[in-house]
Amino acid sequence: MNTLDPKECRSAGQRQAELLAQLQDIVAHAKSKAPFYQQALAAHEPSAFKSLSDLASLPVTRKSTLAGLQGSDPPFGGFLAAPFTQLRRVFQSPGPIYEPQGLTTDHFGMIRALRAAGFQAGELVHNSFSYHLSPGAWIIEGGLHALGCWVLPAGIGQTEQQVQAIAQLKPAGYTGTPSFLKILIEKGQEMNLSTASLRKALVSGEALTPSTRQWLAERNITVSQAYATADLGLIAYETPDPSQGLVVTEDAIVEIVEPGGSAPMPAGEVGEVVVTTFNREYPMIRFATGDLSAIDVPSLNSPTPCGRTNIRIKGWLGRADQTTKVRGMFVHPGQIGQITKHFPQITKARLVLTGNIGADTMTLHCESADASAAATIMRALVDAAREVTRLRCEVKFVAPGSLPEDGKVIEDARSYA
Secondary structure, X not given: OOOOOHHHHOOHXXXXXXXXXXXXXXXXXXXXXXXXXXXXXXXXOHHHOOOHHHHHHOOXXXXXHHHHHHHHOOOOOOOOOOOHXXXXXEEEEOOOEEEEEEOOXXXXXXXXXXXXXXXXXXXXXXXXXXXXXXXXXXXXXXXHHHHOOEEEEOOOOOHHHHHHHHHHHOOOEEEEOHHHHHHHHHHHHHHOOOOOOOOEEEEOOOOOOHHHHHHXXXXXXXXXXXXXXXXXXXXXXXXXXXXXXXXEOOOEEEEEEOOOOOOEOOOOOOEEEEEEEOOOOOOOOOEEEEEEEOEOHHHHOOOOOOOOOOOEEOOOOOEOOOOEEEOOEEEOHHHHHHHHOOOOOEXXXXXXXXXXXXXXXXXXXXEEOOOOHHHHHHHHHHHHHHHHHOOOOEEEEEOOOOOOOOOOOEEEOOEOO
């Protein structure tokens, strides 16, 4: 059963009018309660917004600047618009960047994505997003509880224990990264334990490649994607027909702007995803994610076959900067400097990602004029890379001058087939 809520079926005119009212309200609220917006929006009056196109007059805030803003004004950089008594948790994402969670059950707005993926009340769901520091598991779990599902908080790792739990508890669905779902199924085959109860999955955190979707379909698992971030919650999600792209959530305004800029791109052209949410505790107004996508032009005039009428985006089409995602974790260019700053022997470094999504290899290529550096600092470098990125990383020393002079410190050479 795929139940739509009334907002998902609104006419374009009704949606525009109601989103405009919400925009005026959140701008007024943010200016009143959040120190950052008191300054950033000082020259903008909510009553001056007459259409959603007026949103383009507001400044863009980029995710890449959040860590600096939070460092100078901890813990949330002046974006918090509620007292701490109205918060349930605080999370830490790589950067480090801190994100608050409010008291509402589905703070991150995931219920629509779960419904579209076929999840139903009363079902047990195996949740393999991380429960440690980062918000991934809690983002999805709030939506599951709001829908009426119960949850096995599996987290990441301990694959044998997770397979045993699946075989015994027989969950109906899975949430997590697509590559880890594949790992669990393969481990079940190796252990001669059945994972056949899993018939649906909502995945996020990394690209869902066509080959992985097909591999899972051959094992009778229907997979849907959700596009969400720790700062914004749900942004867009797949419907039962994945060829339709990702439907924008009803709880946000999504723009596609010129990469690194603020001017909206023409419909259909690739640009940076910029999102405005109506979260009362942590409003994000014209927040640039750094991800590239494009408006699906047919969605401007026609709903999906299932009846959802909001605009659709074409999914993840790359990054506007060098930030990338590895096994569900963001890796930022600035982290390369954090890794190498205590190693003066290294004159230049470049992180190179190879392999397939979910089975990728992260290698830090380092130049050093000191031929003996590799032997003396290799282990410490590996440990530093893991501490900064929270991911396994290999280290390779290369000859001075061999790394490209193209300004990149992260090179994504993975296969997305």
